[in-house]
Amino acid sequence: MRYLLLVFLLIAIQVEAQNKDQKQIDEIYKTALTSGRGYVWLNYLSNQIGGRLSGSLQAQKAVDYTKKILDSMGLDRVWLQPVKVPKWVRGAPEFAYIESDPGLTNNVPICALGGSVATPLGGVKAGVVEVQGIEGLKVLGKEKIQGKIVFFNKAMDPTNVNTFHSYSSCSDQRYSGAAEAAKYGAVGVIVRSLNLRLDDFPHTGAMSYGDTPIASRIPAAAISTNGAELLSATLKLNPDINFFFRQNCKILPDVDSYNVIGEIKGSTYPDEILVVGGHLDSWDLGDGSHDDGAGCVQSMEVLRLLKATGYRPKRTIRVVLFMNEENGLRGGTTYAEQAAKNNEKHIFALESDSGGFTPRGFSFDCNQANFKQVESWKDLFEPYLVHLFVKGGSGADIGPLKNDTIVLASLRPDSQRYFDHHHSANDTFAHVNKRELELGAASMASLIYLFDQYGIK
Template sequence: MKNLALLLFLITIQVFAQTPDEKQLKLIYDAALTQGKAYDWLNYISNQIGGRLSGSVQAQKAVEYTKQQMESLGLDKVWLQPVMVPKWVRGTPEFAYFETSPGMTTNIPICALGGSVATPPGGVKANLVEVHGLEELKSLGRKKLEGKIVFFNRPMDPKKIETFEAYSNCVDQRTSGAAEAAKYGAVGVIVRSMNLRLDDFPHTGAMSYGDTPIKDRIPAAAISTNGAELLSITLKLNPDIKFAFRQSCQNLEDVPSFNVIGEIRGSVHPEEIMVVGGHLDSWDLGQGAQDDGAGCVQSMEVLRLLKKTGYRPKRTIRVVLFMNEENGLRGGTKYAEEAKAKNEKHVFALESDSGGYTPRGFSFDCSDANLAQAHGWKKMFEPYLIHFFEKGYSGADILPLKNDQIVLAGLRPDSQRYFDVHHSANDTFDQVNKRELELGAATMASLVYLFDKYGVVQ
């Protein structure tokens, strides 16, 4: 009995020893984990709407749905911000094979890269040249590349624990490969998917032709990692194999769309604006659940959690669901342009665009003084296993807001599984864990609460 009484006494002391901030964080996490809405919102966006290519009917449905849900939260204001966006359509499913000898073919999973032109109606068929980077094209020159299909096969580096670093180190072959190969007379490019595991899912993503004249643009497609491995081995055994692929994608005229915005007006400093957001558009192959439906519903949940726990923000807090991050960044650019035109004072922005996996912490793009302030709060996050508070990249959509005063932050979930589904057909709702998603939303709401309460260091 004495031991039990001592235990109860110690627990009581611990509870009463909590600071007001620690109590508020616990309220936020408890509400997210027991009364969360993010998972239900994501279920609808993923399964009832699906992939949301910029300019598509599905993207517009997502705009309407998220606006309606934000209005139901009783926010002070909800509105749509018009933005013109590019419209690229995939067309009929892509088809590819390699031919080892006349009539002997093996089918390979591919998908067109976003922004690519189509092949001729009958497709493209040519010998392959395997390279491992853009620099290698220069050494080969026109003599060895003209009339060929260039096969970019530089994998993501598995030794990189930070998988976004591995992605950054090889994504240039996807974004610029076609433009560079066209300079040497290539007739098409095939790019290894940005994926750390071996599977049969080709991963799309944005590519650019730069200033390449329209008549000189060549089709570009991604090949699955299993397909890339097989193709590379076969090419070493038989350098004369031919590769054939067909795709019917199109770049159409820009169309109108919207950023979706909702806010709680600040009670003390309404002129100081804090943003939390993700991008509402996605690629079309899957449902866009992890990229970036998760970030959108987490951002909406931040405002709901603050209201649910009875917290009244000092500053104006906005959730912004940006349109067209994937193939243009028009939404983020438009939001920043209008903020500047209205002379709005943005002091903080947080983006979630790394998936709805277990949160680990945040990366900050800010002054040393503001980073030190965030480090001062780190102890409060440790009970929730949040430990990463470092300088680094924040997010594409909030980057246009950057200036010397604002604090930009990015939620950093565990990234080891993210590129398994990134931009591919298996980015679906069943890949999202409810508890992980809720923990991420609570972690974001907690950081927003602290920066709102204490402000940024000027």
């Protein structure tokens, strides 16, 4: 009898705790959907400041603006963390055409890849060889590549429902294509935009020359998916066509910038830190609304929602708006280095860097005991259809915090439209849905609340 009473008591305690958690989470969602502020903040970031390329004036304006917002929220502490960041500038708009015969040309949309060198002042014109990814270079060999422009035309796989799997399977041609093609004597590279649909928006993104000597570096540009289809079809009809492109980008010395940080101090375990964040920098073609203005305002909104619902955290909850995720990861690396230097104990970190679309759940990088705890919370998120909890990756900026104990997590929005916008002029505020953005912020705040309540295993 005593054993049965104990079982009933434990069940009653669990039910009471779950009811308390559901009530708090309901209040978070209600507050986000009726008085959310993230959409207003994003409107300013996108339409008043615009694209926030690392090291730019716009990036500094974003630092000043978000710090001002955090200062106004009544947090326990707000500060700027210095970060030295690379400065790459695009210069005058790029120009390219396909030349089928002398004087017979078709213009195609291109954009320089981030970190690329410029073409010579008069541009580059040469024959073209098409390959389906970096592995295709070895098949052709130096004899067929030397003096040519390499056209990397490996497309994203449309059969993956998780479109990030398609992205990761062919992003190496963008990142390392120029360095690899230069080894075979290529004079430039053109890379198919990482986009699942056919349109006229070229998509930029970071590239690296690795240890290629400066004098041997060749210019690299992305071509729109429509442009890639046209170039490929034209090559099949006439392998002897020429391609011309001109770009004026430049790499300048590193400059000073900042991570923007704010926190609410924990009442019971102040030395245990929970981080939520996104990256403040963006590419310059659009205004960076989905990548990653959305993640930044959602992360700021997490702290505001907890305060607005009257919740006093047990542990320290910190928002970090990281600088330079796109072309260097200096912000995330600096934050982790300073955390280690200060002997800070981070137990949980959550990142939003997959767009402001409808949230579906979270991915977790953690041990099995912590994942089991997370799975026990699924019922709390099911009313909001945010209950896809999977073990997997987390986020680039929180990655440097990884150790044997911390739980890393990433918000998983629906990804079907993300690569329509990613790194292109199509990443604008007009494509952000207010309600979807608010649901994402509420989901993040709810997960932060649960980890604050129950800690890690």
